Amino acid sequence: MSVLTVEHLKTYYPVIGNRDGDVVKAVNNLSFDLKENQTLGIVGESGCGKSTLAKTLMGLESKTDGKIFFGEKDSDNISAKERYQYIQMVFQDPLDSLNPRKKAWEIITDPLMINKKVSKNECIKKAAELMELVGLRSEGLHKYPHMFSGGQRQRLGIARALVLNPKVLILDEPVSALDVSIQAQILNLLKDLQRKMKLSYIFISHDLSVVNYIADETLVMYLGRVCEYGPSELIFGKPFHPYTKTLLKSAHISNSEEIKNFPKLLDTELPSPLNPPSGCFFHTRCPVAKEECSNFAPMLEEKKERQVSCFLE
Amino acid sequence: MEKLLDVKNLSISFETKKGIAHAVRNVSFEVYEGETLGVVGESGCGKSITNLAIMGLLPENAIVKADRLNFKGTELLNLNEKSWQEIRGEKIGMIFQDPMSSLNPCYTVEYQIDEVLKIHKPELNKEQRKEKVLSLLKDVGIPAPNERLKSYPHELSGGMSQRVMIAMAIACDPKLLIADEPTTALDVTVQGQILDLLSKLQKTKAMAVIFVSHDLSVVRDITDKIQVMYAGEVIESGSTEEVINEPRHPYTKGLLDSIPNFHKKNTELYSIPGIVPDLLNRPNGCQFAKRCFNRSDDCEEALPNIEQRDNRSLRCLHPVVTEGIKE
Numbered sequence: 327m328s329v330l331t332v333e334h335l336k337t338y339y340p341v342i343g344n345r346d347g348d349v350v351k352a353v354n355n356l357s358f359d360l361k362e363n364q365t366l367g368i369v370g371e372s373g374c375g376k377s378t379l380a381k382t383l384m385g386l387e388s389k390t391d392g393k394i395f396f397g398e399k400d401s402d403n404i405s406a407k408e409r410y411q412y413i414q415m416v417f418q419d420p421l422d423s424l425n426p427r428k429k430a431w432e433i434i435t436d437p438l439m440i441n442k443k444v445s446k447n448e449c450i451k452k453a454a455e456l457m458e459l460v461g462l463r464s465e466g467l468h469k470y471p472h473m474f475s476g477g478q479r480q481r482l483g484i485a486r487a488l489v490l491n492p493k494v495l496i497l498d499e500p501v502s503a504l505d506v507s508i509q510a511q512i513l514n515l516l517k518d519l520q521r522k523m524k525l526s527y528i529f530i531s532h533d534l535s536v537v538n539y540i541a542d543e544t545l546v547m548y549l550g551r552v553c554e555y556g557p558s559e560l561i562f563g564k565p566f567h568p569y570t571k572t573l574l575k576s577a578h579i580s581n582s583e584e585i586k587n588f589p590k591l592l593d594t595e596l597p598s599p600l601n602p603p604s605g606c607f608f609h610t611r612c613p614v615a616k617e618e619c620s621n622f623a624p625m626l627e628e629k630k631e632r633q634v635s636c637f638l639e
Numbered sequence: 640m641e642k643l644l645d646v647k648n649l650s651i652s653f654e655t656k657k658g659i660a661h662a663v664r665n666v667s668f669e670v671y672e673g674e675t676l677g678v679v680g681e682s683g684c685g686k687s688i689t690n691l692a693i694m695g696l697l698p699e700n701a702i703v704k705a706d707r708l709n710f711k712g713t714e715l716l717n718l719n720e721k722s723w724q725e726i727r728g729e730k731i732g733m734i735f736q737d738p739m740s741s742l743n744p745c746y747t748v749e750y751q752i753d754e755v756l757k758i759h760k761p762e763l764n765k766e767q768r769k770e771k772v773l774s775l776l777k778d779v780g781i782p783a784p785n786e787r788l789k790s791y792p793h794e795l796s797g798g799m800s801q802r803v804m805i806a807m808a809i810a811c812d813p814k815l816l817i818a819d820e821p822t823t824a825l826d827v828t829v830q831g832q833i834l835d836l837l838s839k840l841q842k843t844k845a846m847a848v849i850f851v852s853h854d855l856s857v858v859r860d861i862t863d864k865i866q867v868m869y870a871g872e873v874i875e876s877g878s879t880e881e882v883i884n885e886p887r888h889p890y891t892k893g894l895l896d897s898i899p900n901f902h903k904k905n906t907e908l909y910s911i912p913g914i915v916p917d918l919l920n921r922p923n924g925c926q927f928a929k930r931c932f933n934r935s936d937d938c939e940e941a942l943p944n945i946e947q948r949d950n951r952s953l954r955c956l957h958p959v960v961t962e963g964i965k966e
Contacts, residue, residue: 371826371827371828371829372797372826475914476682505681505682505853506681506853506854506855506894506897506898507681507893507894507897507910507911508681508910509897510896510897510898510899510908510909510910510911511910513899513908514907514908514910517907532826532827533827534827535856535898535899535900536899538899539899539900539908540899572828573827573828575831576827576828576830576831576832577827577831577856578831578856578857578860579856591828591832594780594782594798594828594829594832595796595798595799596796
């Protein structure tokens with residue numbers, strides 16, 4: 327069953343001070359489908375639109391065009407309160423995203439106070455339950471964020487996201503700010519919670535080994551468009567798109583000879599999203615680009631059991 | 640090969656309101672010419688503080704003690720500010736983690752690289768310096784260097800800024816380059832390019848590099864020797880390949896096991912239990928004992944010495960016998 331369906335989603339930002347109506351197409355015609363109890367990984371360089379996508383799904387940024395369905399319901403027809411009971415978000419930097427002047431229980435139950443009428447005592451009780459669920463001792467209920475360590479703060483962030491019993495969690499680089507040993511604890515916790523609560527995750531990260539570990543399906547983004555989208559085993563095991571191969575090569579994680587010997591990028595810099603290249607957006611950096619790539623944009627097609635936008639066969 | 644840097648029993652502590660915090664304790668290591676030493680460990684393990692001591696950049700409340708802190712025959716411990724200036728930037732270069740916040744936003748790229756030359760190479764005139772700046776920008780792979788000279792840091796991408804930082808660090812052909820998490824703030828594609836650049840420069844300029852990182856996959860690829868730090872102490876060191884393939888210290892093994900393995904997807908990740916000890920109130924014995932899976936009673940009695948056993952230094956009473964984590 328699909329818990330989140332996105333169809334031809336577009337989020338454009340107007341360029342300030344520009345009278346010609348120029349826009350930055352941060353998310354450009356994105357479609358995907360998230361099933362219950364599954365994890366969708368989203369990878370790509372900074373500036374490719376990962377975080378804009380997350381904000382658009384949360385309703386923090388309004389979409390320009392396209393449809394978002396939460397289960398059966400169209401996002402255009404639901405209230406913000408309904409939306410937040412369905413989808414919640416965990417942010418990258420746990421210290422920046424927790425209010426330093428609130429105690430742990432207040433942080434966790436803030437969404438509850440706003441969305442439902444709950445007494446203080448019930449809130450504290452609920453907060454204690456959640457803290458236990460995410461592996462924090464309930465002695466911490468009355469502590470402030472600065473009194474927790476980095477990993478514990480991220481657990482608080484997760485507890486806050488879970489307080490309304492959402493179906494979908496957006497995890498925007500949830501482990502990037504953490505040390506490897508703490509990172510492992512949080513990843514284990516996320517997997518565990520997913521099993522227990524039948525959650526679905528959208529896991530945004532630039533760390534390919536982490537995405538490969540946690541995601542069932544992976545979507546590779548480049549300048550707001552989809553490069554490759556399919557099951558993680560295929561994307562990481564037998565990548566098709568030259569951009570995916572480049573990412574895997576740079577991350578030094580694949581053992582495959584093909585990836586290790588894949589040619590280098592032609593241009594080291596990401597093109598300006600204000601003025602993206604013609605044709606396939608990747609052709610200016612693609613080491614295997616052909617002439618047609620600069621003239622025509624490839625369609626997203628089904629190739630070798632996944633969706634790819636590339637002219638290669 | 641000649642010994643470049645010789646550190647023996649370096650200890651750094653800070654006076655705080657709550658007492659004395661021992662940030663680094665009895666750290667000893669050597670760096671030879673042209674070699675790459677990787678330093679790994681969690682945040683707060685003393686990696687950066689050790690490097691700042693080598694650069695003489697520690698804050699004033701730091702208390703530094705060492706038997707030896709020797710760079711190419713110069714004892715660094717009791718240098719005055721003027722002598723430090725001669726070493727810093729000229730003989731030892733440093734690259735910091737976040738290029739955006741390490742460059743001065745108010746000055747052009749040319750001005751900032753030129754400044755290094757102005758101070759350390761007074762014999763060069765204006766034209767010669769400009770030429771040198773241009774060739775440095777070319778060396779670090781900045782396209783169209785002529786046009787970039789007048790750019791301000793905000794006009795550069797993260798990768799470009801890091802290249803400018805590298806250009807500044809190598810401007811005087813230092814013998815030793817300290818790279819403190821140089822790729823952590825960068826995208827994975829850019830990270831690959833910066834690592835390639837560093838290895839290339841190291842070969843052409845015959846520099847030694849101290850490479851600090853928490854990313855073991857990066858350290859594995861570019862370093863010859865590796866040194867694992869925990870709570871301000873070196874707990875294991877040896878050749879990179881041996882340490883990564885056959886970690887002996889339980890902490891090293893724990894670190895390696897907590898990285899998601901590309902080829903083993905559905906296994907639970909190992910996570911090291913507990914937290915690092917309070918530096919103000921250190922335990923008596925092995926600092927890692929409370930979190931260790933291989934602990935026994937004698938671990939908590941006295942701090943184990945660091946011992947040399949077949950090319951490996953190890954601070955552990957009960958090392959792990961590994962079957963080898965090979966891929």
